Amino acid sequence: MRSENRAPKSLTLAAIGGLLFLHLPIALIFLYAFTTEERTYQFPPPGLTLKWFAVAWNRADIWPPLYLSLRVAAVATLMALVLGTLCAAAMARARFFGRDQLSLLIILPIALPGVITGMSLRSAFSLMDIPFSTLTIILGHATFCIVIVYNNAVARFRRLSGSITEASADLGANSFQTFRYILLPNLGSALLAGAMLAFALSFDEVIVTTFTAGQQSTLPIWMLQELVRPRQRPVTNVVAIVVFATTFIPILIAYYLTRGGSETAGGGK
Amino acid sequence: MTAAVEFQTVSRHFGPVRAVDEVNLSVAEGTFFAMLGPSGSGKTTCLRLISGFEKPTHGAIRIFGQDVSNTPPNRRNVNTVFQDYALFPHLNVRENVGYGLMVKGVGRATRNAKADEMLALVKLDGFGERKPGQLSGGQRQRVALARALVNEPRVLLLDEPLGALDLKLREAMQDELKALQKRLGITFVFVTHDQGEALSMADRLAVFNHGKIAQIGTPEEIYSRPRTHFVADFVGSSNVLPPDLVQRLGAPPTWASLRPEALRLTAAQGAVLSGAIIGLRYLGAGTRVTVAVAGAEIGVLVPSGAQLPEAGAEVGIAFDLADLHPMEEA
Amino acid sequence: MKSALLPERGPGDRLTAIFWRRPRVLLAVLIAPPLLWLGVVYIGSLAALLLQSFYSIDEFSGLVVREFTLKTYGELLRPANFDIIRRTLLMSASVTLASAVVAFPIAYYAARYATGRWKAVFYLGIMLPLWSSYLVKVYAWKLILAKEGIVTWVADSVGLGFLLDAALALPGVGGNSLSTSFLGTFLVFVYVWLPYMILPMQAALERVPKSLLEASADLGASSAQTFRTVILPLAMPGVIAGSIFTFSLTMGDYIIPQIVGTSARFIGLAVYQLQGTAGNLPLAAAFAVVPIIIMLIYLSLAKRAGAFDAL
Numbered sequence: 001m002r003s004e005n006r007a008p009k010s011l012t013l014a015a016i017g018g019l020l021f022l023h024l025p026i027a028l029i030f031l032y033a034f035t036t037e038e039r040t041y042q043f044p045p046p047g048l049t050l051k052w053f054a055v056a057w058n059r060a061d062i063w064p065p066l067y068l069s070l071r072v073a074a075v076a077t078l079m080a081l082v083l084g085t086l087c088a089a090a091m092a093r094a095r096f097f098g099r100d101q102l103s104l105l106i107i108l109p110i111a112l113p114g115v116i117t118g119m120s121l122r123s124a125f126s127l128m129d130i131p132f133s134t135l136t137i138i139l140g141h142a143t144f145c146i147v148i149v150y151n152n153a154v155a156r157f158r159r160l161s162g163s164i165t166e167a168s169a170d171l172g173a174n175s176f177q178t179f180r181y182i183l184l185p186n187l188g189s190a191l192l193a194g195a196m197l198a199f200a201l202s203f204d205e206v207i208v209t210t211f212t213a214g215q216q217s218t219l220p221i222w223m224l225q226e227l228v229r230p231r232q233r234p235v236t237n238v239v240a241i242v243v244f245a246t247t248f249i250p251i252l253i254a255y256y257l258t259r260g261g262s263e264t265a266g267g268g269k
Numbered sequence: 270m271t272a273a274v275e276f277q278t279v280s281r282h283f284g285p286v287r288a289v290d291e292v293n294l295s296v297a298e299g300t301f302f303a304m305l306g307p308s309g310s311g312k313t314t315c316l317r318l319i320s321g322f323e324k325p326t327h328g329a330i331r332i333f334g335q336d337v338s339n340t341p342p343n344r345r346n347v348n349t350v351f352q353d354y355a356l357f358p359h360l361n362v363r364e365n366v367g368y369g370l371m372v373k374g375v376g377r378a379t380r381n382a383k384a385d386e387m388l389a390l391v392k393l394d395g396f397g398e399r400k401p402g403q404l405s406g407g408q409r410q411r412v413a414l415a416r417a418l419v420n421e422p423r424v425l426l427l428d429e430p431l432g433a434l435d436l437k438l439r440e441a442m443q444d445e446l447k448a449l450q451k452r453l454g455i456t457f458v459f460v461t462h463d464q465g466e467a468l469s470m471a472d473r474l475a476v477f478n479h480g481k482i483a484q485i486g487t488p489e490e491i492y493s494r495p496r497t498h499f500v501a502d503f504v505g506s507s508n509v510l511p512p513d514l515v516q517r518l519g520a521p522p523t524w525a526s527l528r529p530e531a532l533r534l535t536a537a538q539g540a541v542l543s544g545a546i547i548g549l550r551y552l553g554a555g556t557r558v559t560v561a562v563a564g565a566e567i568g569v570l571v572p573s574g575a576q577l578p579e580a581g582a583e584v585g586i587a588f589d590l591a592d593l594h595p596m597e598e599a
Numbered sequence: 600m601k602s603a604l605l606p607e608r609g610p611g612d613r614l615t616a617i618f619w620r621r622p623r624v625l626l627a628v629l630i631a632p633p634l635l636w637l638g639v640v641y642i643g644s645l646a647a648l649l650l651q652s653f654y655s656i657d658e659f660s661g662l663v664v665r666e667f668t669l670k671t672y673g674e675l676l677r678p679a680n681f682d683i684i685r686r687t688l689l690m691s692a693s694v695t696l697a698s699a700v701v702a703f704p705i706a707y708y709a710a711r712y713a714t715g716r717w718k719a720v721f722y723l724g725i726m727l728p729l730w731s732s733y734l735v736k737v738y739a740w741k742l743i744l745a746k747e748g749i750v751t752w753v754a755d756s757v758g759l760g761f762l763l764d765a766a767l768a769l770p771g772v773g774g775n776s777l778s779t780s781f782l783g784t785f786l787v788f789v790y791v792w793l794p795y796m797i798l799p800m801q802a803a804l805e806r807v808p809k810s811l812l813e814a815s816a817d818l819g820a821s822s823a824q825t826f827r828t829v830i831l832p833l834a835m836p837g838v839i840a841g842s843i844f845t846f847s848l849t850m851g852d853y854i855i856p857q858i859v860g861t862s863a864r865f866i867g868l869a870v871y872q873l874q875g876t877a878g879n880l881p882l883a884a885a886f887a888v889v890p891i892i893i894m895l896i897y898l899s900l901a902k903r904a905g906a907f908d909a910l
Contacts, residue, residue, distance in 0.1 A: 007712040014704035019721070021701070022728040022793065025739035028749065032742055041745040043752045083633040090629040090675060102630070103514060104898070105637050111843060112894060114849015115867045116648070116887045117641075119874055123651065124644030143641055146633065163355035166322055169342040170349045171369035172605065174615035175625070181372070185359045197730065206730035210871075223734045225739065227858050240735045251730045256724060321619070333603035341619035344605045344612065374608075422604045 026244065033237035041233070060078035060221065069219040072134065073202040076141035081197045083142070084149025085134060085191060092157035108145040117144065118211030125212065132214030140212035146205040152194030152258070156187050160251070193257040196250035204247055219243060271334040273298040273456040279328035280480075281314050288314040288368065291328070292481035296424075296458060296473075298333075301450050303467040306477030307503065309563045312460045315477070316426050319458065320349050333423060343372075348417035349426040353433070356401035362412050363397035369420040379488070387415040390449075407438050411487055414446075415478045418453070427459045431466065440459050443470055466503045468492060476500050493528065494594045501526045508532075508567045515593070517541070517563075523595045529557060529570040531592035534578065540585020542567065551579055560584060635807065641830055645891070652884035658835045663880060671881045675889070680869075680882075684889055687866040690781075691849040692781065695796075701789065702796040707830075709797075710804035723802070729794035740787045745857060746776035774861055784860035791855065792848050796841035803837025804830070824828040839901045850890045866890060 007015075033052055035045035056062060087106055091099065109117050121140050122132075130136060151189065164186075170176040206220035213221065226236045273556070275296035280287060286340075289311045296302045304312040317323040318330055321342035330337050337345060348369070356365050364371075366384035367420075388394055391411035401409060406438055410430060418423055427446075431439045447470050450457045461467050467474050468488040475485040476499075485497045495501035503507050508529060512522040518541055538544045548559035558569045569586060571577060578584055607613060618625040620868070632643040654663050655670045674680060709721035728736070745748050754763040767773040767780060774780030807830060853867030868887055875882035 008706055011704055011708055011712075012701060015708035015721075017703055018705035018793075018797075019724045021778075021790070022724065023741055024399045025736065026728070026731065029735060029739050030641065033777065041720050041742045042747045043742075043749040048515040086629045087633045090626055096626060102634070105642070106633075109637070109641065111892050111898065112848060113847055113867060115851045115853055115870050116645070116891060119649040119870060119887055119902050120644035121879075122874075123647050124640060127647060143636070146637070158820055159624075161353060161355060163353060164357055165347070166342070167351055167355035167357070168368070168372075169322075170320055170347075171372065171416065172343050173368075174343050174611040174613070176611045177372045181368070182357060200730050204734060206734055207852070220732070220734050221739070224854065227734070227738055236738065240732070240738055243732045244775060247730060247732050248727065251727060252723075267602050335603050337604070339616070339620065340604055343615060346603050346605055373605075458850050494889060 019044075028241050029237055029244065033234055033241055038232050038234055052232070052234040052238050055232060056235045059235060062219075062239060065219040065222040068107050068134065068137075068216055069203055070246075072141060072218060073199045074201050075138045076145050077195050077198045079142035081191060081195050083147045084194065084198075085153050085187070087146065088148045088153035088157055091154055106150055107146050110147055114144075114205075114207030115211075117155055118208040121208065122211040132212065133217060136212045136214070137209055137216075137218065140208045141202040144205075144208065145202055148198045148201060149191065149194035152190045152197070153187060156190035158234070160186055165173045169197045182231030189257040193254035196254040196257070200247040200250045204243055271298075272296055272331070273333060274299075274302075274336075274458065275331040275334075276318075276444040277329045277331070279315075279318060279325045279330060280559050281311075281323055282317060282326045287480045289318065289325075292480075292482055294475060294482065294485070296456060297455050298456055300472040301447065301470060303461060303474040304477060305461055305464060305467040305474055305504070306483075307462055310477035312462075312475075312477045314480075316349075316428055316458065316460050317525075320347055320426055321345050343497035346422055346563045347424045347426060347595065348419070348420050348422040349428065349533065350410075350413045350417050350430045352428045352430070354401075354413040356409055356412055356416070358401055360400075361397065362393070362399050362401065362404070365401065365412055366416045366419050367395075368416065373420075383419055384415070384577045387419045388412075390418070391415045392536060403559075406433050407442070410442065411432065414449075422455065424456045424458060427457060430459075431461075431463075439466075446470065448480065464485070468504070476504065478503075489546060493509055495526050496597050498524065498596070506568060508565075509596070510565060510567075514565060515595075518590070518593065520590065520593055521595065525593050525595045527567070527588065527593055529568040530555075531588050532567070532569040534558065534569055534571060535585040535587045537583040537585045540587060542586040546578060546582050546584060549577065558584075560586060562586070600817040630741075648884050648887060649891075650884075651880050652888050654881045656879050656881050661878065671885045673877065674882055675885055680886075683864050683866060683869050683886075686863060687850055688893075689845045690785065690788065694785060694792065694849045695845040697785070697789045698793050698796040698845045699800075699838055699842065702793055702800055703834075705799035706797045706804055706834075708838070710801045710807075725794050725797050729798065733791065734854070735899065736791050737787060737855055740783075740790060741778060742857055744777035744783045744786070746778070748778075750777055778859050779861060781861060784856050787855050787859050788849050788852070790797040795844035795848065796838075797843075799840035800834060802842070803834050807833045836904060839904050843894075843897060843901055847894050849891070 025048065027171035031045065032041065034048045034050065035042075036049050037045060052064075066111060087102070091103065118140065121136075125132065125136050164182055165178055168182045169175075173181065204220050206218075206224055209218055209221060210224075217225070220243070223239060223243070226239075230236065270454045272295040274294070274296040276292050278291045278293060279289060280291050281289040292311070292315065294315070302468045304315060306312045308430050318325055318438055319332070321337065321340065325338075330595040332345065332347060357368065360368065363381060363384045366387055367375075367380040370383060374529040385394070385397060388397060391414050393408060393411050393415065396404070396408065396412075401412065404412065410433075414431070430446075431442050434442060443466060446457075459467075459470065468491075471488055473485065473487055474491060476491060484500045486490055491500065491504055495504060495507055498509050501507035506529065510518075510525050510527060512524060515525045542560075542562045543562045544562040544567075546558055547561050550557045550559075552570075553571045553573075555570045557578070558571055560567050560569060567586060607616070607766045608706045625671045651663075652671055653667050653669070654665050656662070657664050675684065705725070707720070709718070709725070713721045745751075747848065751760070763777075766782060767775070767777065769782075772781040776782070776891075777783040777786070811829060811833075812825055815829045816822070820828065851867045853871045855867065856863075856865050856868055866889060870883045873879045873886065877883075
């Protein structure tokens with residue numbers, strides 16, 4: 001019955017076409033980073049050059065946003081890691097009143113449009129007299145990163161045999177020892193994968209950031225400004241490549257960390 | 270002597286369900302105690318009450334005379350062999366066995382030495398470096414056993430530990446477990462739904478039904494003198510005779526049990542009990558012949574080699590009146 | 600012989616005993632920090648936003664009048680504002696529909712036919728665009744759709760330039776170039792949100808047991824019938840789950856229409872401008888409530904259709 005397992009030609013074509021549709025545009029970003037034309041997006045590029053990489057390297061306005069984005073992503077990821085794991089642990093433990101509402105609450109920050117999350121956080125921050133700063137950017141990012149860590153952690157909790165935590169207690173471990181010696185090693189890769197994805201998400205977030213940022217700009221905000229008012233266009237492409245790589249690598253790591261499990265990371269951005 | 274485990278009118282309710290219903294129980298130190306019953310009868314919940322994973326809704330549990338109402342599982346000197354073994358997948362066999370010692374602060378050298386000693390005891394020398402995933406079911410079972418025993422528990426709880434093994438291995442492990450228990454002198458509390466296993470291994474056993482203990486006693490007592498219809502049915506497959514039939518046999522009119530192997534087939538004429546054969550089932554060591562007698566069905570175990578009548582034939586049943594055991598309940 | 604009970608060692612054991620005696624305490628400890636943030640701060644700020652929408656703005660002073668009124672909601676119905684809502688919903692619906700159509704063959708192939716190495720290729724092939732930078736993706740389309748960009752070049756080189764011109768000449772959706780037309784905005788939306796549709800769809804399709812398809816064929820259904828009566832209904836929860844994302848994301852986005860598209864506004868952009876430069880917070884809030892209400896209805900319907908299991 002081998003023949004039944006072969007896809008119809010039209011389906012194969014449509015599927016491959018779809019994949020190409022998803023990937024070719026990104027390839028263009030790379031191409032345009034080498035063009036000699038800096039005022040328009042002329043295709044095909046009139047000539048190729050490497051000079052934009054050097055120009056980008058020497059542009060003083062790129063480095064602070066890059067550092068800020070890295071810092072924000074790192075701290076927001078850490079916060080999401082703690083909060084998301086706590087949520088997952090609570091959800092894995094028991095059925096309790098409000099459990100369904102909590103699961104809805106966790107996905108709300110990504111289910112609702114970013115403008116709304118951004119705007120309500122902005123008004124909340126001004127209400128609480130928190131000045132817009134790096135801190136407010138981080139808090140905003142952590143809000144929508146929680147669900148990423150949570151999704152990964154909760155899937156792993158589900159897969160772990162419930163009796164291993166009981167076995168640990170049975171053998172004399174207290175709750176903290178069980179967490180340290182049994183849960184953490186078994187959750188580790190799922191948490192790391194969640195953290196990688198959260199990092200990638202935070203690193204290139206722009207919508208919520210525009211609401212929660214003060215004067216500082218993250219790399220995506222810098223890019224947005226360049227998109228609206230372009231200066232040296234190929235430099236934007238170079239930065240785009242950097243952003244792409246910075247998100248691409250953690251995603252690959254996350255994939256390899258959870259590969260083979262039933263819960264490969266990234267299903268629910 | 271204080272009992273190793275004692276239940277005083279212990280109940281465990283899950284909402285409206287009474288998983289364990291006013292159970293009184295006393296397990297003497299050093300015995301191999303089995304809890305037998307169908308699934309959902311409350312035997313596993315009882316085990317989890319001893320280990321501390323469940324808390325009684327009512328009643329008190331004492332381990333060696335000490336009330337454990339306020340003692341969490343990690344502080345009870347009781348260890349469990351779990352049904353699915355619950356080995357830690359990220360630790361190797363030696364680390365699994367040494368885990369209980371590690372969390373109690375025993376140094377690595379002592380820990381490893383003791384773990385290896387235990388692995389030798391369960392005949393797994395040299396398996397210390399393997400991960401649980403690389404072991405067979407029987408080997409995992411031994412690791413789980415070693416991991417529990419290394420802590421020198423006062424009571425070892427076993428939750429259907431042989432359920433996942435195939436028949437041959439199961440029988441070998443039954444003998445081994447029994448021998449191990451005799452050698453170590455530790456109290457074993459063993460949960461199973463397999464009556465053969467319970468009868469062959471236990472010093473004493475409790476039969477559970479609907480959250481209550483239907484009968485408690487030695488295997489011999491339970492097998493030959495089932496107290497209730499349920500026990501008679503569940504442990505082996507005794508014939509249960511109604512009071513009027515028992516009276517006709519010349520005994521006081523109560524429900525009574527009669528083991529199939531205590532019966533012989535005779536000629537129909539002159540027999541106290543007689544009827545037509547309505548079924549024959551070959552069992553290997555013998556054949557179970559079902560005879561319809563005055564509204565009841567009576568099973569007779571005919572040993573292999575003896576001559577078998579045809580289905581439908583009229584036969585009589587003979588037995589010793591001493592084998593007719595009155596029961597307390599229907 | 601050891602005692603039947605082990606001694607309590609340190610605060611870890613003491614806390615463990617408390618958790619064991621009162622499991623709710625542990626639950627509360629676990630849940631309090633996330634609940635404090637999400638349940639109090641986040642929900643609180645959503646509520647504050649909702650409250651703002653019941654205030655109004657004084658037309659002369661431009662100050663917010665903190666009195667309960669439905670006036671601001673009334674303003675949503677003014678033709679200019681209502682147009683924004685209608686346009687946004689129309690765009691969200693068409694993007695969702697188009698995503699579902701484009702996503703299906705990819706999801707179906709990945710779920711049913713891809714094995715081994717190809718499975719990984721498909722998985723990563725969907726995952727990477729999903730997770731790679733949103734801005735980079737939007738930027739890529741600015742390059743593609745520009746007047747001097749690759750689409751025009753390809754169309755001209757294969758002699759189909761007239762088709763492109765015809766499409767751009769369409770009233771309502773066309774424009775000067777693709778990058779300044781609704782058609783362009785639509786394309787970018789579909790591209791950016793497509794992976795969000797593929798993944799849940801694939802997950803749902805993967806859950807269709809093979810035996811079910813064989814049973815259908817065995818009972819005499821043609822492959823078209825099997826597809827229509829077995830596969831499609833079972834894929835529906837996945838489609839709904841995916842549509843939650845495509846719909847919501849399109850509705851709230853304000854970057855894409857700003858970079859690729861006409862000057863006509865969508866809800867996201869209206870909210871952004873109203874709360875920022877225009878300083879009309881009540882109207883911005885009222886606008887923001889529209890997608891919230893639509894999404895809440897959408898989510899509860901989706902939950903009933905079992906879409907959350909496909910997430």
